[in-house]
Amino acid sequence: MVNVGILGATGYTGLELIRLLENHKEVKIKKILSRAYCGRKYSYVYRNFAGFEDKYCEDLDWDTVADGVDILFSALPYGVLMEKLTDNIMKDVNIIDVGVDYRFMNKKEYSKYYGKEHKSIELADKFVYGLSEWNEENIKNSRYVANPGCYASVVQIALLPLIKEGLIEEDLIVDGKCGLSGGGRSLTVGTHYVEANESIKAYRINNHPHAQEIKKGIEYFTGKRVNLTFTPHLVPMQRGMLITAYAQLKHKIEHEKIREMYNKYYYDKKFIQILDKGIYVETKWVKNSNMCHINFEINEETNKLIVVAAIDNLIKGASGQAIQNMNIMYGFEQSMGLNCIPIPI
């Protein structure tokens, strides 16, 4: 039995971690840590837990954070973990950081994207990048995982095989769409129901930190540097993330060949499904699950490849993949606790 603690338990990532881990047969949740709700039952914050295993939120004390647990999942907002994490804490506990602080990070970029100085950049090297299907060996042998961002997960899963095989030019355009849970639980005018419903917008054009993460991830996994033009969009739905990627094929290639190439990488990956030719990828078919669906078309006229992929941003894009990484780390079956069939409606 793995004893687990959750940092930042009352955001949406924390909510999904706890919900999923409650059904993980090798896990015991020992600590739910939340400053804002310390002393409150978790079911006070999220009433879906009424009648289920319930716990009190504890205050986050960094001196004792590792006591009594084997692994910490951190779902803290950016900038919190990097201020408090130390070698000492890391000695005592495994960590899966679902936040951004240790993802391929260097000091300069951190300041640029997050407007703060990174206080423990020297610890970043200890974290292994947790793109489960692509970094299994390293995750297995590490005690610290930096879980990828949601966009970074789905974009890399969709494009890495193509880049690794040298099928496409290194000039990528990715148009991303995500539901509002991607923005978390903090209140803004833009995420107020009345303002967000019945509207779609592009935002942070050329300026989203996931773009940087994607480029580094691609270099890490394929050795190749790419250009990336990335535009995220906010879509009026709660969960779901879909990306539409555009790339120039280097040569004429048949549809079926690309399918074979995807299968080469993913035939034994339960969570990744290449859909049949002509079937549309839709976020509902992966909703509430750890699945990723992929399909593609070739534009004959321009020899461009269009790849569409979808995940549930809170699960494969965050908490689900974090649990998958824990499973890898501890030698459990990868799908343990994650075997939920998507709920499309």
Added chain:
Amino acid sequence: MVNVGILGATGYTGLELIRLLENHKEVKIKKILSRAYCGRKYSYVYRNFAGFEDKYCEDLDWDTVADGVDILFSALPYGVLMEKLTDNIMKDVNIIDVGVDYRFMNKKEYSKYYGKEHKSIELADKFVYGLSEWNEENIKNSRYVANPGCYASVVQIALLPLIKEGLIEEDLIVDGKCGLSGGGRSLTVGTHYVEANESIKAYRINNHPHAQEIKKGIEYFTGKRVNLTFTPHLVPMQRGMLITAYAQLKHKIEHEKIREMYNKYYYDKKFIQILDKGIYVETKWVKNSNMCHINFEINEETNKLIVVAAIDNLIKGASGQAIQNMNIMYGFEQSMGLNCIPIPI
């Protein structure tokens, strides 16, 4: 291992039955029966099954429908099962009918509400009414269950204790609200996205067949006849059902006494939760689960009791309760396969 067949597998009730039963450790789904999609893989109809246990839909042949299965779940539209069901079929197989054909039904009412003559009304008596928390003993000893309607489930769960205890006058007003999945998968202008979104309406005022079912259920469980004014509303969301019931209290009574009375009936019922005083009932806290949440207020000025209760119409209101009934019938733990924590966002 219980071998299961599903009739009418490609509607939303069928979808949820199959999704939930796939994770039931004492069940093996043997047959998925669907006229419309016969010969198709189930994942062709519902792509959320891509990468999961998949089966071909078989044609519905009434001569062999019971072969190889221990129990049939029928999620057929009204009027189909009653035309085909026979004593012969019933000898060979257990049945849980998630449809309407055998719920406290008599010939006259059936014609009135469904515009057809009931062809096998004599079989109705063999079916036990499947309101799990109220009819456990009978369900345990029966081979045939008529699963309650969604509104009928939540209204009875919320009001039966009050009526049984003689706390309220027998003149009930129930105002119901339900998401669009309650109307199933058949296409109508009223359920077209563009017409249904961003609007709420009352419909079938005084004319909803569940009103009849509720009155009969109340008489069955309490021996009392009530008047019922029932108005259902369609709400622009996919799932979720909330009812607001208004009843005259016979005497002055303290809030806490009513809470105690509810607890007397439900303290050991996992799926029924009486929320703390002042906490609002919201459908999201029961979404994707078999839970029912209840709370209430007393209007001091008029001595009226207002009860609010919520369920997921597709689960506790249909497929989940059907599985709960199967668990009771076979002596499994009631929550087997139904232990999913609600997913509120």
Added chain:
Amino acid sequence: MVNVGILGATGYTGLELIRLLENHKEVKIKKILSRAYCGRKYSYVYRNFAGFEDKYCEDLDWDTVADGVDILFSALPYGVLMEKLTDNIMKDVNIIDVGVDYRFMNKKEYSKYYGKEHKSIELADKFVYGLSEWNEENIKNSRYVANPGCYASVVQIALLPLIKEGLIEEDLIVDGKCGLSGGGRSLTVGTHYVEANESIKAYRINNHPHAQEIKKGIEYFTGKRVNLTFTPHLVPMQRGMLITAYAQLKHKIEHEKIREMYNKYYYDKKFIQILDKGIYVETKWVKNSNMCHINFEINEETNKLIVVAAIDNLIKGASGQAIQNMNIMYGFEQSMGLNCIPIPI
């Protein structure tokens, strides 16, 4: 030409006032007053004004607030106007208060519902209650109007004829449903998109200030005191308000008689439509307009009357009716600037 100033211009009521008044041919908007956005263009706050008549938001200075305008519309949050309004200001300018501070208010109730002491309760008597179709004469002869609340408007329009005619018992149950714009633009967890979408809840049961307003309005217009049990619900849509009212008929009465009675009151009221028998009231058919739709059914068994009515909460429930009241006050055609056909999709 009437010169208009808007107080509290950047909430949703202010937004709709300005949008509608821009197309009112007898009105000139002279001042847009907003503390929060003072010095900003209105199109900076609401970009739908890009390319249309635009103005700078001015700071709200109570000493000069009446300068240069004939009438002020106040869309301030509760508690602001009552602190600042004086006889002196009122001498110089007409006022339509779309807020709550002067609606049948007395000191005690104000404290109870709004948790503040009312600082200018003596001015309340100068305000006429602005339920346009029921108080036309008084509005015409007054310079100060207290615009009714949204629920108060639709409930009174639907029930006043029945009460006035003595058709129903004075024990009323009203079940209200409203979209999220009813809660305004302030940010709360409950109105965060991810929390509000795909869920319905009852709230402020027995405790909504509109209940008080409705009872007083009924007494004011009919001389009768009623009991009222009122339960509002939040529905996942942006605009739209629907109420379902339940009342005991005093005698047996034919459907057609009730229709005639409604027509007696409303046959010449453009904004109030009694729908044909059997037609469902839906909020979409009044959306973005000043219309109110009404229909009803009789429950033969219990002799209860069920009345369903719908308005757009931001228009007939707030800004539209305010403009209607201004039209009455100035002798313009009531529908001037309000002739917009509803936009259902």
Added chain:
Amino acid sequence: MVNVGILGATGYTGLELIRLLENHKEVKIKKILSRAYCGRKYSYVYRNFAGFEDKYCEDLDWDTVADGVDILFSALPYGVLMEKLTDNIMKDVNIIDVGVDYRFMNKKEYSKYYGKEHKSIELADKFVYGLSEWNEENIKNSRYVANPGCYASVVQIALLPLIKEGLIEEDLIVDGKCGLSGGGRSLTVGTHYVEANESIKAYRINNHPHAQEIKKGIEYFTGKRVNLTFTPHLVPMQRGMLITAYAQLKHKIEHEKIREMYNKYYYDKKFIQILDKGIYVETKWVKNSNMCHINFEINEETNKLIVVAAIDNLIKGASGQAIQNMNIMYGFEQSMGLNCIPIPI
């Protein structure tokens, strides 16, 4: 006064035409033609017309279709007008076709995209392409207008200046997003509320007829041929269309220069607004209006230009632009009947 007839009046385009034309002071609607609802009042089909100017739907008789009207707006589904239109009819009446049959059409492509043989291709040349801001002179001098498709409108408005000025390479990628009203009122599983809500999908990749129309429009207006990779997406909202276009800039150019270039084309076009630098384009800011909002960013690293533009697909993308074209044709002010401020919430 222009006497107007509407063909195919009961689809969403027809609905919006009638709603807008009712408020057009130089127009009298004489005929509402609809096979499906012939003999019914228009308010029977769309109850938002209750209490407003109402008319009976007439049967569509091609022999008399032009009688008594000066201009016909056709909102018929594809394939109907081309089968029935003749020189004879055209002699007697002006026509604005909001459908697809005469948009830059040739026989081969028509068969390819619409699966039917075009029966009156020889009439196509008589129709002028109705992209209002770009073809004003021709529209003014023509009696027949083929109104552009919704995607074709917004893409061309956003990109034509860039192409005409030779700023970008002729290899365009356009990622489109549209609400469900874009698919009209016909019932499909994909547009059933329960299936469409809370999901996003890409569809008709490389295969959308608007792509062809856009390429021809660009050639028509600029003389240049472009490659176009176009992917439309369905977004869970009722109206609104947003496109994100990606193009390679030929040279380094400053942000401000591009803004100047847009202003050169659009400074005097009321319906087209270039937003301030950094302001996000959102469909809500143009909802229920004839406006088009545009903004752009340059990716410094790749020298790619990202252009984002939004319209209301039913208004600027269909009925609104059709009325704008009628205004041009008859010499009215372009914004007559279209001066509605967008309604964002």
